[in-house]
Amino acid sequence: MTKPAELRGKTMAYTLYTAATPNGWKVSIALEEMGLPYEVRVIDFATNEQKADWYVKINPNGRIPSLVDDGYALFESGAILIYLGEKTGKFLPKDPQGRSAVLQWLMFQMSAIGPMMGQANVFLRYFPEKIPAAIDRYQREVTRLFGVLDRQLATHEYIAGDYSVADMALWPWVSGHEWSGVAIDDFTHLQRWLERVGARPAVQAGRDVPIKRDRAAEIEAAKKTGPKMLA
Numbered sequence: 001m002t003k004p005a006e007l008r009g010k011t012m013a014y015t016l017y018t019a020a021t022p023n024g025w026k027v028s029i030a031l032e033e034m035g036l037p038y039e040v041r042v043i044d045f046a047t048n049e050q051k052a053d054w055y056v057k058i059n060p061n062g063r064i065p066s067l068v069d070d071g072y073a074l075f076e077s078g079a080i081l082i083y084l085g086e087k088t089g090k091f092l093p094k095d096p097q098g099r100s101a102v103l104q105w106l107m108f109q110m111s112a113i114g115p116m117m118g119q120a121n122v123f124l125r126y127f128p129e130k131i132p133a134a135i136d137r138y139q140r141e142v143t144r145l146f147g148v149l150d151r152q153l154a155t156h157e158y159i160a161g162d163y164s165v166a167d168m169a170l171w172p173w174v175s176g177h178e179w180s181g182v183a184i185d186d187f188t189h190l191q192r193w194l195e196r197v198g199a200r201p202a203v204q205a206g207r208d209v210p211i212k213r214d215r216a217a218e219i220e221a222a223k224k225t226g227p228k229m230l231a
Contacts (some may be wrong), residue, residue: 014038017058017066018210019045023077024065029168029206030081034088042210078110081165091164098161105159105166108148111174116141120180130159133193135181142182148191149174153189158197172207173199 014031017037018024031038041133042127043049059066067074067083081206082103085092103112120138121158123131149170152159161167161201175194177184184190 010195015041016069016209017041017043017055017064017068019043019064019193020210021064022117022176023208025172025207026169027065027067027080027084028209029172029203030084030091030165032202032206033200034084034090034204036084036088038212042161064143078106078169081106081169082182085165091168095160102164102166105152105164106169109166109169109173112145113142113149113170116145117173117176117180117182120182124181125179138183139180139182143175146174146177146182146184149193150187150190153193157195163197167193167197168203168206171203 014036016024016027016031017026018040019042028040029037043055049055050059050064055066056062058073059070061075063075065075065080068086069083069199074083077199082092084090110226114137119137120142123134123138127134145229149159158164158167159170171194174190175198
């Protein structure tokens with residue numbers, strides 16, 4: 001997107017507008033992995049700050065994350081990962097087939113894992129009434145998608161061969177499988193990948209953005225702000 005008027009002509013470091021969600025963690029993990037300096041601006045879901053006029057100028061969709069690079073504003077987490085990979089030359093292959101493989105799995109996260117786990121979370125955790133058929137439908141679909149990942153990881157150390165932005169996109173979502181009410185006991189390759197990626201120092205640092213991880217506090221905050229995120 002073009003630069004908002006208030007950002008044009010300004011020189012600044014990367015500024016990440018984010019919150020403690022899987023989509024936000026994708027970008028903070030990438031920034032950490034690529035060794036890029038950045039500032040964090042936490043968006044307050046409790047007050048619907050993501051819908052504020054000033055923020056919608058940066059992110060027209062009124063969601064997180066957003067990234068500003070020297071006055072240039074980006075939105076959509078997958079697009080941000082591609083931008084950073086291309087700009088730094090890291091974690092996104094340059095050869096057409098290697099690049100295609102990474103982008104296919106990145107799109108798999110964007111079009112399948114994220115939306116289906118998101119709906120599983122909504123109907124299990126946030127929806128005002130429990131609808132068993134809806135909960136079961138999305139949990140079954142998440143389980144099916146985990147099977148796709150498990151089969152791929154049976155022959156690959158990382159999802160597209162070498163560690164890439166596809167792993168950075170998938171890990172924050174898949175690591176939250178318990179929040180979606182989905183077990184991974186039968187997916188041994190997926191478990192191995194979750195552990196391997198989760199052990200990376202940059203992943204741990206990115207996962208602690210915007211605040212150091214406190215799982216109990218995160219769960220409590222999610223219960224309070226989750227319904228507002230649906231607006």
